[in-house]
Amino acid sequence: FTVFVPRDSTALALGANETAEAIAKEAKARGIDIKLVRNGSRGMFWLEPLVEVATDAGRIGFGPIEADEVAALFDADFLNGGKHDKALGLVEEIPYLKKQERLQFVRVGITDPVSLEDYLAHEGYVGLKKAITMEPAAIVQEVTDSGLRGRGGAAFPTGIKWKTVLGAQADQKYIACNADEGDSGTFSDRMVMEDDPFMLIEGMTIAGLAVGATEGYIYVRSEYPHSIANLNEAIENAKAGGYLGENILGSGRTFNLQVRKAAGAYVCGEETAMLESIEGKRGMVRAKPPLPALVGLFGKPTVINNVISLSAVPLILSRGAEFYKNYGMGRSRGTLPMQIAGNVKYGGLVEKAFGVTLRELLYDFGGGSESGRPIRAVQVGGPLGAYMPESLFDTPFDYEAFAAVDSTVGHGGLVAFDDTVDMAKQARYAMHFCKAESCGKCTPCRIGSTRGVEVMDKIIANQNRPQQIRLLRDLCDVMVxxxxxxxxxxxxxxxLSALNHFPEDFGDQPLATA
Ligand code: SF4
Incomplete structure (x- = not known):
């Protein structure tokens, strides 16, 4: 029997290690021979720890299973698909998974994340093997043709960035992966690094071959110790297998990779502050130009991409640009791993093609609010994302459609709030967050956010609201x-989204408009 218990940090936080130990102990006590695999998480967090058993028909699931429920699981003969009140049937048939379009997260939750053998058995390194036979410009063209845009939030076309680095003349070039995933409600980068790290390593290696870079850095937030451990183990395994380091797969090409631990500043997720931090300096934003593509890490041409952008590359190379481009809408091509969090029944990761609406994500996947009250607002794209009201829930996920309603897709994180939320307090929180995390380099942000908190305090305390709201709008103008x-x-x-969409939370006096 092969039994799977996830090692993803969400599952660990919910007791997966204890469940795995209890399963091993119980099997031994009953004289049953099992192979216990620590896989990644499927991203259905309300079912963690999700125990799976391999059968001829596919994997069957039971969850959530805590350690003290394991003996009863054996009593129910779960290894042979026995009846149990937490039996879920075939995991792939669970609607939450079945309705997704898992192109990029296809192995996540299935394989042992650090097993190279497992990765290879599930279409791993097909993209790199193809890239090795191609001219660098052809690799860049394939990525350009796929329509891939930066998944970290900026949505800049990845192929154009790579073309600039490819064309730059320098004795050294770098690939820098931004894995400082600091947005509230986001965890897709973490899941890649913990649950399928080879996908990112392969994507960075292909990027290196494409632009002529021989060194790469993955800048991982310090709050992700399991990501750092899994990446380091996977890097060693990739090297031992000949997929990384000197003479990759006998091609004579070199690409080395190292992991850098960040130190907990949100602003280091800004690409130039990240470069400063990797160089060992304080994480301060650099003025642009020069572009990092020309003068980046240690002053050399550098590709900077987010984890999701880079880990889409193996798939684009193995299946072709045309395949990837066929998903999505408008200029937003491919899929996006969306992260549903906050006040929802079923929080987790949902990979869908662009075009899916907020309403589908919140209700068809998220199951509505956990509290049972109406969902009033959703913040999309992290702490700097707009609050979207119910009237905008039919907006399709598309960079341009979101921009048209003064919102951003960002990194694809959704945080839902029910009707008990106070939007004036949320607006104050945004100013406070900026005040706490500002790097201090420029005045509108450093001083503006401090004044913004003061103004919000006066609005909340109902002190001359119309005048304060006018001041708030002016301040926002200067900051933008x-x-x-x-x-x-x-x-x-x-x-401003809180103010414009939820004016009733800012007092009953007439609102001063811009
Ligand atoms: Fe960016 Fe704020 Fe620093 Fe200015 S002060 S560079 S806006 S973080």
């Missing part, structure tokens, strides 16, 4: 137009 980076530029998104 005068800040050096997205931290200051985007803090007005949650503030």
């Amino acid at each position: 137009t005068g800040s050096l980076c997205a931290m200051g530029n985007m803090t007005p998104f949650p503030v």
